[in-house]
Amino acid sequence: MTGLENYWALLARVDEICRRTSEAFSTHITCHAGCDACCRHLSIFSVEAAALRNALKELPPEQAELVRSKAREAREDSPCPLLHDGLCLLYQARPIICRTHGLPLLLLREGEKTVDFCPENFQGLPSIPGSAVLDLERLNMMLATINALYLQSFPGPERLTIAQALLAD
DSSP: OOSOHHHHHHHHHHHHHHHHHHHHTGGGOOOOTTOOTTOBOOEEEHHHHHHHHHHHHHSOHHHHHHHHHHHHHOOTTSBOTTEETTEETTGGGOOHHHHHTTSOEEEEETTEEEEEOOTTSSTTOSOOOGGGOEEHHHHHHHHHHHHHHHHHHSOOOSEEEHHHHHHOO
């Protein structure tokens, strides 16, 4: 038991929503391999860090060392340490924020609900249906709850940077 079962269940749900939206709006989504301007060095929940570490253990030794080397060089304002030649080195284990980035997200900004997405996406559409919009507040609440449950079994910091996650033992 890894303690990640709840997280993986949430990932499956998020990935399904993202897949449906990406398929339904494929001609209006420009995100693609090599499109990495949004790939910044972020902080993530401990449960997401554990998932990244699990994925790192599955890499061949030379790839794992490349990831660790990039993590050691990472700075707070730098690109994501998982980014290499425009691609994510642990794409299959990327955090939820990376999975949803660029897609329509309902969020609270200055007390007002608004929908945000990559400005390169959804151009020419008069509106985006609610079924294609992820409620970021609800998603973050579920992720925070899963993280709190994870920390009960695996104590540690609530959040850490991607580099810290990759360099932790």
